[in-house]
Amino acid sequence: MSQFQTKRVPVIIASTLKPIMDVRAFGKLALSLGETNTYSLFIIGFSPKRPISIPGFRFFSSMSHFDSRLDRVMAQFRFLFRLLQVRPKLLICCTYELLPIASFLKPIIEYKLVYDVQENYVLNLGLNPNLLEKKSKKAGNLIQKAESVSGIDLFLFAEKCYAYEMPEKKPYLIFENKFAGELKEQKPIQLKSKSAIRFCITGTITPAFGTWDVVEWFREIVKTFPKAELIIAGHCPLISFHEKLEKAANETPNLSLQISPIPVDHDKLMTIFSSSDFALLPYQNHEAIRGKMPTKLFECAALGIPVLISPNPIWEGFLADFRGGFAIDFLNLSKATQQLETALAHTFFTSAPSENILWKTERTHFQQAIQDLLS
Structure with a gap:
C-alpha cells in the first residue's frame, strides 16, 4: 500500500456482486473522492479476474464466481479481513449484505458508515418470477434486518423515489445516476x-x-x-x-x-x-x-x-x-x-x-x- 501517502484518509467502497469497476461505485463515487487528493481509496467488488492496478486506487475482489453460494459466503470473510487490514476512516457499503459486519466492526475500528442505496431491494423481489412467495417473504425480512443495523451515519439514495419508499432511512442525500461524462455535441x-x-x-x-x-x-x-x-x-x-x-x-x-x-x-x-x-x-x-x-x-x-x-x-x-x-x-x-x-x-x-x-x-x-x- 506504499502508493498512498500515509496522511491521506483511508476509504473503502465495497459491494459484493457489483463489478469492481462499477459505473456508480467506482466511476462516480470513487473517482469523485479521488479528485480531491485527500483519500486513499480501496475498492471491493466482483471480479472474475485478478483486479487491475490504477494509480491512487487499490482493488480487492469480493468474489470471482457469480453464482457460487460458497464464494458469496466467503465474500463476507474477505470483507471483514479488508476492514481489519485497511482500518478505514470511512466505509461506503453499496449493498445491504455487508451492513451487519460493517455495523459490528464500526465501534472497534471507529469509521463513519455510509450506505449507498442503489436499489429498493425489498421491492425488487417482486421482479423475480421464479421466487416463491414464502422465499420472497423470508428474503425481504433478511434484507430489512440488514438495512436496519445501527451505526449508519448517512444514506445515499440513487433515486429520488427512495425518499418516500424508504422513509425510515435518515439522514439521506440524493445522488442520482447521472452521466459521468460530458454532453456530446448533437445535431437534430x-x-x-x-x-x-x-x-x-x-x-x-x-x-x-x-x-x-x-x-x-x-x-x-x-x-x-x-x-x-x-x-x-x-x-x-x-x-x-x-x-x-x-x-x-x-x-x-x-x-x-x-x-x-x-x-x-x-x-x-x-x-x-x-x-x-x-x-x-x-x-x-x-x-x-x-x-x-x-x-x-x-x-x-x-x-x-x-x-x-x-x-x-x-x-x-x-x-x-x-x-x-x-x-x-x-x-x-x-x-x-x-x-x-x-x-x-x-x-x-x-x-x-x-x-x-x-x-x-x-x-x-x-x-x-x-x-x-x-x-
Whole structure:
C-alpha cells in the first residue's frame, strides 16, 4: 500500500456482486473522492479476474464466481479481513449484505458508515418470477434486518423515489445516476427515411425489464421493416430466460444476442448504444420500476441517442425538453408498426439537454457531504 501517502484518509467502497469497476461505485463515487487528493481509496467488488492496478486506487475482489453460494459466503470473510487490514476512516457499503459486519466492526475500528442505496431491494423481489412467495417473504425480512443495523451515519439514495419508499432511512442525500461524462455535441436527428433501423436493449436482461416484450414487438416490426436489427446485450441472470432468448434469436431474423450470466463490461454496452438508432427502455409498469430514473436515460440523453420508452410520466417529462425520445406501448402488438412510424416522423434532439443530467453537477455536493461527515 506504499502508493498512498500515509496522511491521506483511508476509504473503502465495497459491494459484493457489483463489478469492481462499477459505473456508480467506482466511476462516480470513487473517482469523485479521488479528485480531491485527500483519500486513499480501496475498492471491493466482483471480479472474475485478478483486479487491475490504477494509480491512487487499490482493488480487492469480493468474489470471482457469480453464482457460487460458497464464494458469496466467503465474500463476507474477505470483507471483514479488508476492514481489519485497511482500518478505514470511512466505509461506503453499496449493498445491504455487508451492513451487519460493517455495523459490528464500526465501534472497534471507529469509521463513519455510509450506505449507498442503489436499489429498493425489498421491492425488487417482486421482479423475480421464479421466487416463491414464502422465499420472497423470508428474503425481504433478511434484507430489512440488514438495512436496519445501527451505526449508519448517512444514506445515499440513487433515486429520488427512495425518499418516500424508504422513509425510515435518515439522514439521506440524493445522488442520482447521472452521466459521468460530458454532453456530446448533437445535431437534430431525423430517421423517417431510414429502413435499416438498429435497436438495442442493454443492461440487466430480465422479463420484468421488458426484454421479452421487445422480442415479440420486434417480430412485428420486421414484417414491415425487414432490414431492422435488434441487439440484446447485458447480464442475463436467469438461466431459463437466457435459453428462451437464444431460441428466439435462432427463430427471429436480425435478432442478435450478446448476453452473459455475469455482469457485462459497461464500456461494451456503451459501444452498442453508440452504434444504435434507438435504445429501447420497455420497462414494465411495476411498483419497483415506475418511480425510478434509469441510468440509461441519462446516458442516452448525454450521448444523443433517441430512446423508445414505455409510457411513464416521469421519463416522458425528462425527455420532453430536448425531444430525446418517444413513448410507445410495447405490449400493443397490433399497433407496433404504426407507433414506430409515428416515432420515426419525429425530429429528435431539437435542442441540447441541460447539464443537470451530468454527474459533474453532483460531484462537488458529494465531495462536500463526505468532508462534512468526516470533520
